[in-house]
Every structure is written in structure tokens, then in C-alpha cells.
Amino acid sequence: MRNIDHIVSSVKASPAPGLVVDRPLPSPQVEYISPFLMIDHFGPTTVPARENGGAGLSPHPHRGFETVTLLLDGAMEHRDSAGNHGVLRPGDVQWMTAARGILHAEYHEAEFARTGGSLHGLQLWINLPRRFKMSPPAYQDLTAARIPVVEERDATVRASVRVIAGEFGGIAGPARTFTPLLVLHVRLRAGAMLEVPVEGGEKSGWNALAYVIEGAAVARTPEGDVPLAARQMAVFARQGGALSLFSDAGAQVLILAGEPIDEPVASWGPFVMNTQQEILQARSDFSAGLMGRLEGVPY
Ligand code: MN
Numbered sequence: 222m223r224n225i226d227h228i229v230s231s232v233k234a235s236p237a238p239g240l241v242v243d244r245p246l247p248s249p250q251v252e253y254i255s256p257f258l259m260i261d262h263f264g265p266t267t268v269p270a271r272e273n274g275g276a277g278l279s280p281h282p283h284r285g286f287e288t289v290t291l292l293l294d295g296a297m298e299h300r301d302s303a304g305n306h307g308v309l310r311p312g313d314v315q316w317m318t319a320a321r322g323i324l325h326a327e328y329h330e331a332e333f334a335r336t337g338g339s340l341h342g343l344q345l346w347i348n349l350p351r352r353f354k355m356s357p358p359a360y361q362d363l364t365a366a367r368i369p370v371v372e373e374r375d376a377t378v379r380a381s382v383r384v385i386a387g388e389f390g391g392i393a394g395p396a397r398t399f400t401p402l403l404v405l406h407v408r409l410r411a412g413a414m415l416e417v418p419v420e421g422g423e424k425s426g427w428n429a430l431a432y433v434i435e436g437a438a439v440a441r442t443p444e445g446d447v448p449l450a451a452r453q454m455a456v457f458a459r460q461g462g463a464l465s466l467f468s469d470a471g472a473q474v475l476i477l478a479g480e481p482i483d484e485p486v487a488s489w490g491p492f493v494m495n496t497q498q499e500i501l502q503a504r505s506d507f508s509a510g511l512m513g514r515l516e517g518v519p520y
Pocket of ligand 1: 283288
């Protein structure tokens with residue numbers, strides 16, 4: 222089993238005007254858990270019913286990494302300059318590879334905007350290695366129906382594990398990834414215990430983290446039990462094997478693990494590259510319209 226290097230509490234961040242999120246990564250304690258660059262947790266928040274549409278992020282660019290959105294409640298719509306269009310509903314995951322550059326808009330789906338309701342979800346930014354940063358953009362709509370659920374049965378209690386990327390319990394998730402990753406959306410029922418083997422262990426030293434979306438959990442480590450409150454993230458040591466979690470009253474947890482990308486990171490706003498020169502190039506390519514055009518979106 223693995224020890225924990227850091228317990229990180231989320232801080233408030235505003236990735237766009239009018240949008241406030243809880244952000245465990247990056248944090249003042251931990252800047253980067255390669256290949257995971259960012260975790261933004263939005264809501265749950267009540268979106269009021271509106272006659273004239275909802276709200277959203279107007280077209281903006283990304284280059285050099287992937288954005289992964291996991292919607293837990295509500296309905297979000299997406300359009301991008303590569304012609305992709307999708308609506309995310311509870312349990313759906315959208316996996317967008319920005320790579321060499323894309324413009325996208327993310328906003329409340331029209332019917333949801335009319336009726337209002339609860340909105341809740343997470344967006345991850347996952348880095349790409351140098352050799353894929355200038356690949357063509359890609360888009361994967363991973364609807365809830367396509368995401369397998371592994372039920373861990375105990376005598377009386379269970380944990381359900383939705384396998385989004387990588388493998389758990391012999392079941393592979395649907396996401397195509399550029400580096401070896403594990404992305405699990407876990408529900409621990411009251412009293413449930415879960416062990417997650419993280420591939421590599423001593424040999425490859427994958428990074429691993431557990432973020433408590435709601436409820437409370439406890440990480441069992443060789444150095445003892447470590448309580449994790451809602452919106453706290455445990456950053457595990459690279460050495461060691463499985464992650465071990467339990468919950469007395471129930472919890473929803475995001476587990477991320479992956480082979481670290483051992484390359485320098487240069488970032489500026491929506492661009493994440495390896496050098497400052499490449500950041501300047503990204504800014505100038507965006508200004509020159511080389512990341513595409515996106516019209517016909519409501520925001
Ligand atoms: Mn975006």
C-alpha cells in the first residue's frame with residue numbers, strides 16, 4: 222500500500238468571469254501531479270430558470286493537453302472548432318483532446334437553461350507528452366451507458382467503481398488516452414472498503430491521487446489511517462502499490478493515477494507546452510486564427 226505525501230484542501234478559483242470553482246489542483250502545496258494539471262469542481266449549485274437561455278463559457282482556445290469533463294448533475298452542451306457537438310448529462314464524460322489547438326464553447330443545454338436545476342461536475346486538465354502536443358484535436362463522448370461499473374461486493378456493503386480510463390477489476394474503461402492513465406469515479410456506500418491496485422508500483426512509480434467529491438473517506442496507509450474530508454485530495458507517494466480507502470458514512474471519490482510525463486512544463490492560461498517559446502507561438506497562432514473558428518454558439 223502507498224503512503225500519502227500531501228493532503229490538499231481545495232481553494233476557490235474563478236476560471237472565467239462569474240464562474241467559481243473549488244480547485245484542489247494546482248494548489249499552493251502541489252503544483253502538478255503529472256500528467257494531471259488541474260482539477261476544477263463546480264457546484265452543486267442551483268441554476269435559476271431563465272427565459273433567455275442559461276450561461277456558459279464563450280469560445281476560447283486550448284493547446285497542448287486534454288480537457289475531461291465529468292458531469293454529475295444538470296446538462297451541459299459543447300461545440301468546438303473541429304465540428305464536434307455534444308450534450309453531457311449526469312454520469313457522462315466528455316474527453317476533448319485539444320492537442321495542436323481547438324476553440325470550444327461550454328454552456329447550459331437549452332432545455333436545462335429554461336427549467337433550471339442543479340448543476341454539478343468536474344473538469345480535469347490532463348497533459349500530453351511533447352510528441353503528441355501538436356497532434357490533431359480529437360473528441361470522445363463517453364456517455365454514462367458506455368462507462369462500465371465494477372461492483373465490489375463485501376458481505377454487506379459495496380463500492381461501485383465507474384471505469385472511465387484504464388483498468389479496474391479486469392474491466393477496461395472506454396477512454397483512449399495518450400499515456401497510461403487510470404480514471405475512476407467511485408461510490409463508497411456506508412461501511413465500504415476499496416483497494417485500487419495502481420499499475421507499476423515500485424517499478425514505474427505512477428502518480429496517484431484521490432479527491433473526495435462528497436461525503437468523507439479514510440485512506441488506509443502503512444503509516445496509519447488518514448481522514449479525508451469532502452473537497453480534500455490525498456496525493457499518494459510514487460512508491461508502493463495499491464490505494465486503500467474506506468468510508469463510514471459514504472463518499473463519492475475521484476481516483477486518478479498515471480505514468481508521469483518527465484518533461485518541462487510551460488503554461489500560460491489555456492495553453493500548456495514545454496517551453497516559453499512554444500507558449501509565444503501558441504499565442505500568436507491563436508491570434509492568427511490558426512486554432513480554427515467557432516460560430517453559431519449562444520455565448
Ligand atoms: Mn475550455
